[in-house]
Amino acid sequence: MGVENILKEKIGEYLSENYSLSKIDIEILKTRKEFNGDYTVVLFPLIPLIKKKPAEFGSDIGEVLKEDGNIVKDYNIVQGFLNLVFFDAFLVDSLKSFDVDLKNNLNLKNDFYLIEFSSPNTNKPLHLGHVRNILLGDSISKIFQEVGNKVHKTQIINDRGIHICKSMVAWNRFGNNSNPKNENIKGDVFVGNYYVLYNNEYEKQVNKLISDGHDKKYAEQNAEILLEAKDLLRKWENGDEEVIKQWEKLNSWVYEGFSKTYSDLNVKFDSEYFESKTYLKGKEIVIDGLNKNIFKKKEDNSIWIDLTNDGLDEKILLRSDGTSVYITQDIGTAFLRYKDHPKMDGMIYTTGNEQDYHFKVLFEVLNKLGYPWANKLSHLSYGMVDLPSGKMKSREGTVVDADELIEEMSKKAKSISESLGKVNHLNDSNQIKLFNDIALGALKYHILKVDPKKSILFDPNESIDFNGNTGPFIQYTYARIQSLLRKNTNNKSFKDISISEKERNIIIQLNDYPNVLLNAYSNLNPSLIANYVYDLVKLYNSFYQSHTVLGNNEINSFRILLSKKVSEYIKKSMSLLGVSVPNRM
Numbered sequence: 216m217g218v219e220n221i222l223k224e225k226i227g228e229y230l231s232e233n234y235s236l237s238k239i240d241i242e243i244l245k246t247r248k249e250f251n252g253d254y255t256v257v258l259f260p261l262i263p264l265i266k267k268k269p270a271e272f273g274s275d276i277g278e279v280l281k282e283d284g285n286i287v288k289d290y291n292i293v294q295g296f297l298n299l300v301f302f303d304a305f306l307v308d309s310l311k312s313f314d315v316d317l318k319n320n321l322n323l324k325n326d327f328y329l330i331e332f333s334s335p336n337t338n339k340p341l342h343l344g345h346v347r348n349i350l351l352g353d354s355i356s357k358i359f360q361e362v363g364n365k366v367h368k369t370q371i372i373n374d375r376g377i378h379i380c381k382s383m384v385a386w387n388r389f390g391n392n393s394n395p396k397n398e399n400i401k402g403d404v405f406v407g408n409y410y411v412l413y414n415n416e417y418e419k420q421v422n423k424l425i426s427d428g429h430d431k432k433y434a435e436q437n438a439e440i441l442l443e444a445k446d447l448l449r450k451w452e453n454g455d456e457e458v459i460k461q462w463e464k465l466n467s468w469v470y471e472g473f474s475k476t477y478s479d480l481n482v483k484f485d486s487e488y489f490e491s492k493t494y495l496k497g498k499e500i501v502i503d504g505l506n507k508n509i510f511k512k513k514e515d516n517s518i519w520i521d522l523t524n525d526g527l528d529e530k531i532l533l534r535s536d537g538t539s540v541y542i543t544q545d546i547g548t549a550f551l552r553y554k555d556h557p558k559m560d561g562m563i564y565t566t567g568n569e570q571d572y573h574f575k576v577l578f579e580v581l582n583k584l585g586y587p588w589a590n591k592l593s594h595l596s597y598g599m600v601d602l603p604s605g606k607m608k609s610r611e612g613t614v615v616d617a618d619e620l621i622e623e624m625s626k627k628a629k630s631i632s633e634s635l636g637k638v639n640h641l642n643d644s645n646q647i648k649l650f651n652d653i654a655l656g657a658l659k660y661h662i663l664k665v666d667p668k669k670s671i672l673f674d675p676n677e678s679i680d681f682n683g684n685t686g687p688f689i690q691y692t693y694a695r696i697q698s699l700l701r702k703n704t705n706n707k708s709f710k711d712i713s714i715s716e717k718e719r720n721i722i723i724q725l726n727d728y729p730n731v732l733l734n735a736y737s738n739l740n741p742s743l744i745a746n747y748v749y750d751l752v753k754l755y756n757s758f759y760q761s762h763t764v765l766g767n768n769e770i771n772s773f774r775i776l777l778s779k780k781v782s783e784y785i786k787k788s789m790s791l792l793g794v795s796v797p798n799r800m
Contacts, residue, residue, distance in 0.1 A: 218254060218309055218726045219243040221286065222299070226256065229279050236264060245727055251291055252298030253306075253723055259295040273297040303714045306722045307773065313780055315787040317729055318363045327365045327558055330356045332565035333477075333484075334371045337469040338378040339407035341476045341617040343673060344567070347600050347662050350793060352565040353482050354663055354741040355595065357791045362736050367485045367556065371548050374466050375491040378410070380447040383461055384440055385409035385416065395468050401618060403472025406465050416440050452538060476617050481655070481793060488551065490544045497547030498539055500584065501532045509583050522579055530576050545577050546584075553588050561591050563739070568596045568668075595739045598670035600662070620675070621654060627679045628653035628687070632800070635681070641799070649797055653679070653687050656794045660686030663792045664745035684749050686794055689785060692752045694800035696782040699764055700775070709769035717758040721777060724751050725784055732791075741792055748788035755781050 223241045230236040242260065246252035256276065258269045265272050270292050277290035277297055289300040332352020335341055341349070356366045386409045395405040417440050424434035435441075450458040477483065501518055504510045510520050515535040522530060531540055552562065564574060574594040581589035602615065628650045632638045638646050661678030665671050681687045714722075728747065735743040755778075764774045786796050 217729060218301075218723075219730075222254065222256070222280070225280060225283070225286075226276055229276065230261075234265060239264070245723060246298050250293060250296075250298050251300065253301045253719065254299050256297040256299065257295065258297055262295070269295040301719075303719075304711065306719060307709070307712065307714065309726065310722050310777065310780060313725055315728065315783045317732065318361065325363055325365065326560035327367070327556070328359055329367045329369055329552060329556060329559050329562040330359065330565065331369050331371065331563065332356075333482075334373065334566070335473065336373045336376075336378050337403075337406070337466045338382045338410045340401070340403035340469075340472055343602075343615040343617065343620060344600050346480070346617050346620070346658070347597060347671065348565055348567070349477075349480060349482055350659050350662050351595065351597055351667055351741065353480075353793050354659075354744075354791060355563065355565070355739055357793065358732070358736050358741065358744070361732060361791060367559075368483070369486045369488065369552070370484055371488045371490060371493065371544070372470075373490045373544075375451065375462075375494065377444055377448055379462065379465065380444040380451065381413040381417075382406050382410045383447055383458075383465060384444045385413035386465065387461075388416070388440075395471075401472045401475065402468030402470070403476075404616065404618070405472075406469050407616075413440065413444070448538075479618070479621050486555075488548050490548075493547035493551055494539045494544035495547065496551055497543035497545070498533060498537075500546050500550060501543060504532075504584055520580055520583065522576065525579055527572075527576055527579060530580070532580075542573065542577055542580070545573075546580060549577070549581055549592070550586070553586070559588070559591065561593065562588075563593050563595050565595045565597070568598055570594075571596050595667065597667040600671045600673050602673060615673075621658065624654035624658055624675055624679055625650050627675065628657065631679065631681065631687075649800065652795045652797050653690060653800075656686035656690050656789070656796075658686075659792055659794050660689065660745060660789075663741045664749070666742045667740060686789075689748060689752050689789060690794070690796050691800050692756060693782055693785045693789075693796040694798060695759075696755075696778045696785075697798045699778055700782070702765060703775050705765070705767055705772045705775060707767070707769055707772040709773045712770055712773055714773070715758075715762065717754065717761065718774075718777060721751070721754050721758060721781065724754055725780055728784055728788075735791075744788050744791050748785055751781060751784060751788075 222243055226241050227237075227239065230239055239261070242257040244255050244257065246255045256273075258273055258276075262269060262272065267275075273290075273292040273295075277287070277292070277299070280287040280299065281290070286301060286305050287299050288302045291298050330352055332355075333341075333345060333349045335345055352368070356368050359366050386406075389412055390409065395402040398405060400408070417438050420438040420440055421431075421434045424438065425431060429437075447458055451462060501510060504520075505512060505518055510518050510532060512518050513535075516537075517531055517535040518533040519529050519531050522528060530542065532543060532546075533539060549562075553559065566574070571594070574596075578589060578592050578594075581592070629646075632646075632650065632653065638649060641649060657675075657679040661673065662671060664684065678685060679687060681691055724747075731743050731747040735741060762774060763771065764778060765771060789796050
């Protein structure tokens with residue numbers, strides 16, 4: 216039982232016996248640094264029920280808790296806050312019972328969630344923007360599982376549409392029937408290069424039309440290479456065998472590339488849906504909605520829904536030529552997912568905040584269609600990732616590919632580790648694994664430590680520093696503790712020991728883990744876990760610099776246990792971010 220639960224139980228008994236109040240929500244927080252105390256009882260919500268002044272009521276509770284003789288040593292009241300100071304023995308005994316595995320202690324529902332993330336287009340490799348999406352979705356999945364839920368990780372692969380047709384056109388024009396194997400290029404990178412080639416040629420043709428006297432709008436809509444891409448799209452939707460065969464070939468190269476990147480990031484999916492399949496179901500649902508007068512057809516035969524009464528706009532669902540739009544496949548995908556998982560309790564879409572409006576519309580459309588599961592859908596929205604040099608643009612080839620980023624960070628990890636002399640004791644294979652662990656730790660932590668709602672300015676050099684708020688700094692602290700545990704020979708028990716302020720602070724921080732985990736779960740925010748573990752590591756390193764851990768006294772035995780518990784909470788917290796912590800660095 217956590218410290219807060221013990222306090223809540225005792226305060227609850229007091230309120231029941233003296234005021235006939237039961238099932239009262241009692242708020243207990245860590246005491247703020249500027250006040251004297253370990254934990255604080257917030258009195259304000261209780262005052263109207265008790266009808267006493269905060270100071271008087273606070274004193275009553277403080278004295279009741281002191282009467283136990285084993286928990287509260289002292290207390291003070293600051294306005295409507297009761298600050299409690301615990302006995303050393305109580306904190307030490309609490310430490311012994313701390314268990315980082317909380318699945319059996321949180322009393323949460325065993326719900327089933329689908330979590331969608333990644334969901335790339337098949338015209339380019341995964342880049343840094345995708346990486347934030349992937350890492351957020353994967354971390355949220357781990358957090359949901361940690362609190363006892365079942366999770367199904369899924370993605371929708373946007374494998375059709377004008378974007379892939381653009382790559383196909385460029386490959387037809389400039390590829391000379393080449394392939395990734397012959398060029399010794401990763402498949403998704405290979406296809407992405409042709410997407411860039413397409414846009415380069417498109418710009419040339421637009422500029423040529425403008426120089427020939429056409430206005431910009433005409434030039435942008437009538438460039439020969441764009442018309443060719445649109446023709447390919449029409450042929451694809453009409454089932455042209457040759458076009459589909461080529462489409463399958465290019466997409467197969469991209470899928471091989473994606474698989475390699477996912478493997479390098481240690482991310483796996485439980486299912487994949489493909490837009491080329493789900494858009495057909497979406498079109499079927501839209502036609503059915505039209506027949507039921509949920510949607511309306513305009514004079515040009517395009518199909519729309521009017522959501523102005525719901526605070527939104529009109530939204531096109533099918534173009535006048537019968538081709539689908541982005542939301543069409545999302546409608547189909549949502550339907551098929553529920554059909555495949557009818558017992559799901561929730562579905563979370565992980566996408567950038569530029570799609571906030573899109574998902575408001577999607578959820579409302581599904582609600583208008585009368586699907587009872589529409590209210591189970593939610594959107595994890597996140598900010599963009601920029602570089603010090605500016606925004607990334609796929610069509611201009613100025614993105615940072617995920618593969619290049621991982622490789623570059625691994626090289627940096629190798630360089631820094633070797634310069635610090637931290638790998639001399641490892642053989643080659645273990646060195647390679649360590650460099651990879653450090654690189655991924657740096658990348659994942661640097662991205663996940665930022666609140667999803669905020670944008671990120673990503674600096675690889677800053678992320679891989681062995682000092683400061685970085686993954687390698689936390690990994691190194693874990694490895695240092697493992698070294699202490701290997702050296703320890705003290706098996707003495709301890710009981711009546713006095714602990715320092717720094718040791719108290721570490722115990723309080725460890726005790727706060729369940730609250731942080733639940734907040735991260737409720738708010739879909741892995742950064743709460745990242746900042747929690749960083750604060751824990753800072754507290755431990757401050758303690759380590761001023762206290763002797765190894766020795767043959769009782770206090771040393773306590774400090775070994777404290778160190779062991781810290782390492783367990785570091786490992787668990789980092790695992791929820793998808794980060795491995797090496798035993799040696």
